[in-house]
Amino acid sequence: MSSTDTAPARTGGDSADVGAGLDALDAVSAQRSSLGEVLRTKALPPLIGVVVVLALWQGAYSLHLTSSYKLPSPLDVWHSLQDLWYQGTLFSIIWTSVWRGLSGFLLAVAIGTPIGLVVARVRPVRTAIGPVLQGLQSLPSVAWVPAAVIWLGINDSMMYAVILLGAVPSIANGLVAGIDQVPPLFLRAGRTIGATGLAGARHVLIPAALPGYLAGLKQGWAFSWRSLMAAELVASSPDLGRGLGRFLEDQREFSDMSGVLLGIILILFVGIAIELLVFTPIERRVLRNRGLLAATR
């Protein structure tokens, strides 16, 4: 019956070669930039930024724009840092705050994650507390300090309470947003290969929601750190370890402006350092693995 079919049947090998050729043409060769290039494009711009700020600061000081007890020179601040170093209290002050901040943050993760999961997946719970959870994010956590002091007194638990009230909503909201953004196609594909129920959550839902969750964690850390500084600034007690916020407030009481500036710089420095050392590498790894970071390769 197929006598009039003029086109010759193609051999399997021919098609396989075409396929292999297409694959070779489509192959993406990943180029890694050299160390010198990375330093030039990544490290140099922020360094220039810092130098410019220092120069402007020094300029304002040299021109006597305001009295020097209000605006000390960068060198004065450097001397304050040296004093702190020679007193041997620099690291204990930083560590007191970092320890409180990180342990409070981990506690917030442990509490915020299940809350986020339940809010994202259980419709009535979402309607009930979803908007409240979102609203809480815009409440400055320093507003909780007076309440926490009355409930718990001036002690470490009060600090942790303020951290939790600041960080838990943003961690939970990040997870909710991450789950909401999971493409429905992944869930369908998961169901067709048998990932339903708990297996579906473990193998599809949670890994798919990871980028949003990580963004929430990053914000959660920023909120933890801010809340802690607010709590340390306000709460003064000899029983409490002396952290960065307390240091800052002490310098204000001594009217030591270069100490105050040093405190601000240290708080900023620790916040940025934790983000760069902990969160950025994790986030970059996750995004790169998923091909969402191709431009910066």
Next chain:
Amino acid sequence: MPAVTTEADTSAVDAPAGAPAVRIAHVHKSFGRPGARTHVLDDITLDVAPGEFVTLLGASGCGKSTLLNLVAGLDRPSAGTIEVAGGRPALMFQEHALFPWLTAGRNIELALRLAGVPRPERRAEAERLLELVRLGGSYGKRVHELSGGMRQRVAMARALAQGSKVLLMDEPFAALDAITRDVLHDEITRIWAERQLSVLFVTHNVREAVRLAQRVVLLSSRPGRVARQWLIDLPQPRRIESSGVADLSIEITEELRGEIRRHVQH
């Protein structure tokens, strides 16, 4: 004259003997509230024999994807029954739907794991499936490092990893360029024969339907009904540009256009 057998009769195209791989019996599907229901599928009866390659062809709105979802068990019919031999069938989408947080090989291993393949065998089986789709050596590749055609081949390997002999395909090559699609037509034809799969393949591309299938089923639109079927006995592997495929495509396209024109008159 086209070198094929065509059957004008809508009801009686004889499927090969034996219990069918897929049995769709008097299936209805409608959406919406009672009173304002949209009938998407109307009394669909269709068998796919073991080892048979069937393409479902139709314009948009004929419910071909809905039907495939029903067969895949992602949705339930409003009436009628659907039986699939050997349990849950494998399903491929127009999008590759591979998980970007896993490598190509790991995507396949996840399907193997969920299908109950013991851990020590998974790696070797995943490599074997990648060889089958001619992607040996791509085990550790990330999804974004693969081209569109390679992704669909990994998706095919993942579908096969489920171990089902029944493969449902929902316009799997629609988003690919013509050359890549041509290569993948050859691949699916080869794998279908090698693995003796039963395939139900949805498309709106008439030539693709004729290029691949042993039987083309034309669905009418709103509601979807089986309008006509063609048995195709051109030898495989066929070429999409061959005169045999072209002649029958013209005939089927005319029929399809007729189905679409019917909707203007109402």
